[in-house]
Amino acid sequence: MSSFKAVLIDKTSGRYVAEYVQMDEAALMPGDVDVDVLYSAINYKDGLAVTGKGPVVRRFPMVPGVDLVARVARSTHDGFAPGEIVVATGCGIGEAHYGGFAQKARLSGDWLVKLPDSLSPARAMTVGTAGLTAMFCVLALERRGLTPEDGPAVVSGASGGVGSFAVALLAKSGWRVAAITGHAAEGDYLKSIGASEILARDDFAKPGKALQLQRFAAGIDAVGGATLANLLSQTQFDGAIAACGNVGGMDLPGSVAPFILRGVALLGVESVRPRIALRRQAWTRIASDLDAGMIDAMCEIIPFDHALERARSIVTGKIRGRVVVEMP
Structure with a gap:
């Protein structure tokens, strides 16, 4: 036509x-x-x-x-x-x-x-940019050398597209995942895709102390702003947060304390540039790490x-x- x-x-x-x-x-x-x-x-x-x-x-x-x-x-x-x-x-x-x-x-x-042969076209689009970005974040944390044995992981914006896939992918890799959401009713959904704990968005939405209680070994942040600053402040020694979103703001109202006193890493993740080798790696992992039922959910x-x-x-x-x- x-x-x-x-x-x-x-x-x-x-x-x-x-x-x-x-x-x-x-x-x-x-x-x-x-x-x-x-x-x-x-x-x-x-x-x-x-x-x-x-x-x-x-x-x-x-x-x-x-x-x-x-x-x-x-x-x-x-x-x-x-x-x-x-x-x-x-x-x-x-x-x-x-x-x-x-x-x-x-x-x-x-x-x-x-x-990949194991992904149907509809399921590939369910994954799409959201799932690909989440997979890029997981790969960034792995390149940093982090593993589930290091401690729990955290995901912000967990009920959104990127956040949902981040929860599922981390859980599939063996991480205990704390999911941050502003929608309390989504708790059962998040647990069904792998979350072990549900945290309230409001507890992370305002700037906090430069260094807070160490809670997480790794994280994926799809929010930015004060949420990202608080996650960095709650990351343990030699941990890392992969950041990929800014719905909570482009500013970072924190300090250098987590970086220079705990060796925390902030890993920037973007999903626009072609980088075909990385994309092939990510799609291959997505095809192997996510089962059809989880994608359909x-x-x-x-x-x-x-x-x-x-x-x-x-x-x-x-x-x-x-x-x-x-x-x-």
């Missing part, structure tokens, strides 16, 4: 508009791999993109959707052939290059990873014509786990 369904964001006469449209293949952006999109997913970035509440979109018009899993239709890239199932996350997709909220996409093969699949509504709702904190968009 030469025309296809998509969500398009544009600025028209000073108005920010996100709407469902019909597009033509001729409008696709440059790339050496054409794909038929099977599923996309709703991330916080997508919510910011469609509402205009954050500077996510870097060019207009733009098809949002920072995640997609697709079947290769045409390829001039040596690494991919028609019929193969590939996954793409980050790399500017949905921000500077047309993304996954469309039936078709044209992408650089340097952004793509072949989907985090997933809600919605039709494409509900994508805008649900993307808008994610910025108000009304989405638990992962919402996957099935393309028509």
Whole structure:
């Protein structure tokens, strides 16, 4: 088909508009791999993109959707052939290059990873950027040399997408996991995916002492701000926190005390750059470490014509786990 369904964001006469449209293949952006999109997913970035509440979109018009899993239709890239199932996350997709909220996409093969055989396309999108980022965090802690024998781990923003996968992945690796959430009702859900203890978000939301009681050997922080500062202050000697989010703020209201008096490490984790070797490693680990039932417990699949509504709702904190968009 030469025309296809998509969500398009544009600025028209000073108005920010996100709407469902019909597009033509001729409008696709440059790339050496054409794909038929099977599923996309709703991330916080997508919510910011469609509402205009954050500077996510870097060019207009733009098809949002920072995640997609697709079947290769045409390829001039040596690494991919028609019929193969590939996954793409980050790399500017949905921000500077047309993304996954469309039936078709044209992408650089340097952004793509072949989907491991043990992951279905829908489950791969359930994982998406959220699960990939969580896996990057786990790998960062492992590169630091930390193991479950060192003590418990902590995850902030635990009921969100990244947090949910962080809890599950750490628990699968043998960690005792304390999950921080602002939603007390999510306690049973978090325990079902591996949390051993539920902690209240409010206990970490305000700046505390520079050095606090040592509670955690490792952590994954998806919040930032005062929460991250408190986690660093509660990390034991030679421990580390992998930081990957900033919904609680870009500032870090703490001190150097945890770093210079306890040897605590702050490990920055980002998931946008291609770094294909790391992505392949992460997807391989995800495929082996997460069972299908655990992935399914985090997933809600919605039709494409509900994508805008649900993307808008994610910025108000009304989405638990992962919402996957099935393309028509």
